[in-house]
Amino acid sequence: MEPNGMDRRNFLRTASAGLIAIPSALTWMAGAASPSTRSSVALTDDGEVDEPALSVLVNAADEIGSGALRSDVGAGSPRSQARTIRRLVAPFVSPRSQHHHSGAFVDSILERLRVLERQQHDNGTFTIGNIQSPPDTGFLIEDLGVMVSLLRVDDHPRRRALAQPIERMMRRAGSGLVNGGVHTPNHRWKIVSALARINDVRPDAAYVQRIDDWLAEGIDQFPDAMYSERSPTYAAEVTNLSLLAAAWVLDRPELLDGVRRNLEMYLYLTEENGEVEAIHSRRQDQDHRLKYVRDFYLQYREFALRDHDGRFTAVVKGIEQRDAGHLGDAFANVLERPELIAVLPEPSELPTDYAEFFPSAQLARVRRGTTSASVFGGTDWYHDGEQTHLFNRIGSGISTNPTFLKLRRGEAVLEAVRMSPVFFSMGHFRSNGLEVVDDGVYRLHNELAIPYALPLPDEHRREDGDYRHTNSIDGRYFSKLDFPNRPHHFVTLRSQVLVTEVTGGFDLDFTVDETDDVNVTIELSFRSGGELTGVESLDDDGAYRLLGGHGSYRVGDDVITFGPGNDTGVVDMASGEQYSVHNGNLPPLSDTRVYITGVTPFEHRLEIRFE
Incomplete structure (x- = not known):
């Protein structure tokens, strides 16, 4: 009862x-x-x-x-x-x-x-x-x-x-x-x-x-x-x-x-x-x-x-x-x-001034009043500094988002910063974790070692020439070449982005090297609804390029400035072979996006400021 x-x-x-x-x-x-x-x-x-x-x-x-x-x-x-x-x-x-x-x-x-x-x-x-x-x-x-x-x-x-x-x-x-x-x-x-x-x-x-x-x-x-x-x-x-x-x-x-x-x-x-x-x-x-x-x-x-x-x-x-x-x-x-x-307790202040790191997702969150940043290096391609069995895979239930930085100043939102080196159809840069180097300094990096297969050792050769149909060791394609039993030589590309919180914004220091003459494209995708200035139109679908100087993005009184640009290289944000083999791609996030390009060895500081 x-x-x-x-x-x-x-x-x-x-x-x-x-x-x-x-x-x-x-x-x-x-x-x-x-x-x-x-x-x-x-x-x-x-x-x-x-x-x-x-x-x-x-x-x-x-x-x-x-x-x-x-x-x-x-x-x-x-x-x-x-x-x-x-x-x-x-x-x-x-x-x-x-x-x-x-x-x-x-x-x-x-x-x-x-x-x-x-x-x-x-x-x-x-x-x-x-x-x-x-x-x-x-x-x-x-x-x-x-x-x-x-x-x-x-x-x-x-x-x-x-x-x-x-x-x-x-x-x-x-x-x-x-x-x-x-x-x-x-x-x-x-x-x-x-x-x-x-x-x-x-x-x-x-x-x-x-x-x-x-x-x-x-x-x-x-x-x-x-x-x-x-x-x-x-x-x-x-x-x-x-x-x-x-x-x-x-x-x-x-x-x-x-x-x-x-x-x-x-x-x-x-x-x-x-x-x-x-x-x-x-x-x-x-x-x-x-x-x-x-x-x-x-x-x-x-x-x-x-x-x-x-x-x-x-x-x-x-x-x-x-x-x-x-x-x-x-x-x-x-x-x-x-x-x-029921009536709630009295409200208290929410956190609005912090820098927090979430190790399980390799995600950092920075908030300074009306400005915020998300720095992300935790896709499932890597874990604890090593490639995983999910490396170079795209699929349901896998973290593969190549956005490594998202910024906000009030109503002005830089939805995504992404980078794509044109390197053996590997697509966008995805970081091997996120390292908190110092207060306000975050390191994103990876190293791609793309193999060329060498002749099989004697013990793995077959008279009939019928070898196992296997995946290449970088996960890009399949061939009847018994890749796991072959030696390889490699072509390597190293990429690093240092994200540093500075007064009034962030500095992004890009370094891409180890192999020369690789085209690099950086993409800044702004949320639709604002006004871009200081950039040159590439086409009719909202794509722009920053060849030099600084650009700005405004929504009402909120402004994000960015630059300088660069005048070498060509715009190529290829999504990679995991998409293209199915006649697909990773589409742009926004119809308001700006590209900055370069060629390796590539070093570039991108200054992002809030007004």
Whole structure:
């Protein structure tokens, strides 16, 4: 029995309704869908409701709920269908919503549930891109679990008609998630949280055993708090979210600390406008798509309350001010756990003056007020100073972004500095790690040794001339030449970039040598929307060249100057044979980019200043 002799369902219904209907007290309302057995993880329930924040969430939820109602019932994947249903359920159960107990919402939810249930395979999984995918099913189950929690405490006469198909799909999914596998590190934690949700609907020791099997592998988190995929997308939307859900549903407080440390780390990867750095990622977001700290919203809110951390409060308040319209999906979670919408501690200053190094990603972050820099040398081509088995490979799940520097002055953003020597189709320069040489001095470097194969030793020769079809030892191509058993001679190119923080900006000292007459191109890609001056147009697609002197890039009052240029060499930003063999390339990041060229032996200082 719950407090005051109420059974769990009545207690939860009273609590959840109270949060929305009487937004002035949390004392008896918090933990709407959390049983008392979760007390070691649940937040304290003696605070007041953060009414302005709650209003933001209600308004945003009403807007996306209206959009969900208008959307095509049969469109989208099962995962998107489940999220659409969740966007209908949350405002439907809330007296604060303009859609509370809407008949149109009931009809739409039931129709969409019928569509979704037909898409479930006999083994309980769904096909969402990947065929019969346990982890993708896990994403969907997380939404279903939240909806079950909300409908359990609702008082609409048809709430059971809405909840039953959801619970039925969750029960059917259990076997598929217990017996199914994963593709990526974060998938493990999504399956953990999904099984926790299913176990909450229908307890089964097999679910808990599989949860423990996955957790026994250990969370893939480095000492600097970076997860192994190094991706803000998957940290915010999968790993942190899944670990927090599992901690709450299963009463596993030991799962909280890794999330706390990850959020602490992201304080130093977040820009003033809420953008989050991702150039170091091993996943899709390494492509410079914009990611925002709003994806961590409820996570920062929970730990601001849990730890009385004013820095996290400042993050939350910034999100609520900048991104109110993007927070509608958080409303369902707040209905499930009303304690998350309590009044926050007073905000404290966020770090704005620092130089931090993250060894696991070989990433340095520098922030000086409205200016910032990201220096990156951690692609998966190298590790601990040596080439890896991933050297000269491009593929999913591998960090290969050749951006080694990104700079920002307010609204003016130098999205990427890249370099490409024309050397045996090896493509862009990628550094063999990042060395912090001194305060404010960062060394990026590599050495490419390109082989020519020599005759085979006697013991490896064949009379029939039929040799193994093998990869060249530099990973560029394949031939029937039995490369591993051949001696080689090499042509070598050494590249180094020293990035030095100076008053008002950075100096970049380039040195490329060892082999003469190699063409070198440096590319400065500025974010679209600003004005370039002092440069010469190369073509009509936004490419420019700096032959001498200095150029500038302006957005409003924010200016980045750069130079001097150089008048030797030709522009050639070839992506390398790993792309060209498939008739592809690594396209430019921007239609506002400037090239500086040279020929080896090449030494050049590029001065970048902020105004």
